[in-house]
Amino acid sequence: MDERTMQNYLKFKLSIAACATLLTAALPMLAHHSFAAEYDSTKTITVKGTIQKLDWVNPHAYFWVDVKDANGKVTTYAFEALSPNALARQGWNRNSLQKGEEVTVDGYLAKDGKPLADGSIHANSKGVTRADGRKVFQGSSADDAYTK
């Protein structure tokens, strides 16, 4: 690659990054329910673990993350993501997270502190970072500026 080609290449890489950022910022990030009635925006969490499963369901996709502590004890978190249609418009699908893969998830805990029926800790996902650094399922109904 000569210098000019390299410059063009870098320029296009930058334009991709800029466009991708704008595109992400541009899409609706909303839910059918009041975020504040269900989740606590002050109780932020970051968990690192492995994907147990992803359910591509409405009105929100859910994924479960197994987190192992130093003693080998596993705690499972269930994260609410955006709706499948909102995720699909950003290019993600039911295969964007694979069972067994390592992820880091940023999110918010549910207000009621009650586990889901399967015993998992209930939370809302702000975004997932895969082991290779790629980010998926970005956005949360917490981004909703609409105070319902």
Place this chain on the structure above:
Amino acid sequence: MTMRDVGSVAIALAVAAGMTLVPSKTSAQDPANSGTQKGKGGGGGAGKGKASPTLGPAPRMPDGKASMQGVWNPANFAFTGGPYPLQPWAQKVLDERRANLSKDDPEGYCLPAGVPRISPFPQKTVQTPDLLVILEEGNIHSYRQVFLDGRPHSKEDQLWMGDSIGTWEGNDVLVVDTTNFNDKTWLGGSAPHTDKLHVIERFSRPDLGHLNVDITIEDPGAFTKPHSFQRVFNLMQNTDLLEYVCNEFNIDKDHLVGK
């Protein structure tokens, strides 16, 4: 240029094209900047942003009427249309709902958002000389039939989405009159209404890329006077509605605790 470069160019162009195809919820708030956004959002406000592209002149139907057809994304979903001129009892209800962080909003239970409230998802307008149909991706996949064939309002009442009939003012403005509501839906920003709700929407298309809806709401049961605001939609090109089946796994309803 190498194949890798070609790939990068293609991706950059595709992404850039995508930006025009999926207009942002903030990008078409140009009406706010040009002074045509008549209200302030009770929750989100009118906001700021750059104009989304006009994309070309407004299209017309074969009968010469303006075409309202397309897949439309709300330019500013956060704009609630409020604050509404509420009677004291209705203001008290609104205050209680807001204190509870809107936990009892019917929409959280996968019930219709009603009219003229919208969901954060796109809607598709299909038009014939006798009928305008609005298909909603969100709002539990509900639909509105706007009859343009001259019939009077239906005798059916207590309706979630109301009964809509439309008449043309010239070839450019479609006036949609909706009545026969129940009192179960919430207005934008969680304000209540009664079954006396009467919604008049004036649809117009200033260019290919935009749909303007000038809305006037009357409700002698809950309002002190009629209230008007404008909602703007951006055209989404080369896409269509996606599936959204709210009741599939709505576990939210069991965890909406409010405060």
